[in-house]
Amino acid sequence: MNTTPSWSPLVITPQDAGVEASAAGLLRVVGDTAAISDQLVKEKALIFRGFGVAEETLDPVMDELLPNRLAYVHGNSPRTKVGKNVYTSTEYPQEFTISMHNEMSYAAAWPARLLFFCQKAAATGGATPVTDSALWLASLDDEVREAFGGGVRYQQNLHDGLGLGKSWQDTFETSDRGVVEEFLTRTEAEYAWQRDGSLRVRQIRPATAVHPVTGDEVWFNQSDQWHPAGLGDDTAAALAQILSADELPQSVTFADGSPIPDAYILQIRDRGLEHARDCDWNTGDLMLIDNMLVSHGRRPFTGTRRVLVAMSD
CATH class of the missing domain: 3.60.130.10 (Clavaminate synthase-like)
Structure with missing residues (x-):
């Protein structure tokens, strides 16, 4: 290549x-x-x-x-x-x-x-x-581009002030649950408040987007940053020892909930950096x-x- x-x-x-x-x-x-x-x-x-x-x-x-x-x-x-x-x-x-x-x-x-x-x-x-986001998309193997055709599902576990990652208050710049719920409802995200005061958010989004002026299709998702494989072996292994996949501060799957192979994530991450x-x-x-x-x-x-x-x- x-x-x-x-x-x-x-x-x-x-x-x-x-x-x-x-x-x-x-x-x-x-x-x-x-x-x-x-x-x-x-x-x-x-x-x-x-x-x-x-x-x-x-x-x-x-x-x-x-x-x-x-x-x-x-x-x-x-x-x-x-x-x-x-x-x-x-x-x-x-x-x-x-x-x-x-x-x-x-x-x-x-x-x-x-x-x-x-x-x-x-x-x-x-x-x-x-x-160049269009170049990044073009650099991926056909198998990877086709696998992401149905989009991805993101999940966030946002703590209530103490925990890994960001709190829901910092994420939404408010301590008003009603403001957060209104925002998430408007964006058609699924959400649920947990017993410990944390907030779980799920969203299904496309993996690519089309620029409104140029018409270029571009790679437009953060699957490699939300997937444990994108963090490196040591970090991913450390997280796996203390949290299940469903408890991570952020995670990602294909839109149907099926796992994204580590090899796909590594290709996406590495080719984005190769073309930078x-x-x-x-x-x-x-x-x-x-x-x-x-x-x-x-x-x-x-x-x-x-x-x-x-x-x-």
Whole structure:
């Protein structure tokens, strides 16, 4: 198989755009929202480099690029909210790779755009890999693509404040059960409150999606991140010693409830990473991605790394 990526994000610098190297210069570039939208669909991901943006000058840029900033409701990654629907990109341990995924592709609704901002680059490593989601789909064996044709079933066990994974309060950014129930009913998810106060949620979702503008079919699910095989042998074995498959914080099967073979999960995870292009961060960089056309992950790093993320419909 040819694993050489045939795509990479478009890098835009002040010199390219003919503006001063400042947040004000970047605002001149992104202020033409129609042009940026067209460019984003064409290029799939845009990196804005060398504009000298800092956290205190970030909000006006976000307002232009993310017209309706969304809260991270029903998100499954550990994050901290640091501003107006602005979050740390992840708090997953820095020594691990985060495999490729499209944000909230397991949910009934997902953000159309993500904007990453590098407040502080890592000492070493810490790149954000990005993969063309249509290329990822095409890279999978026919057997795997056909097996996922009926979709997948996700299950979450969200604790009540003490346990593995996220609590239901953190996941839905509320402590009101009624708000959670209204949200889940609206998204046609199955849910049940457990005796210990935890919440079990099940959803059946498609494994691929079609982009509304380009018409491209893309790989669009998080089966490899929700399946124990995607965690690595040691982690999966440790979890199996303390929890049954039905008790895991999150798990996935085919839509009919049948198990997904480990070999399928490993192929999905590995080929997504094989086709990735790394965005090696400089402090002050921003990257805007179309969340359907491009998946993203994270490379391990050393030192202190702080990347913020916000999302929009």
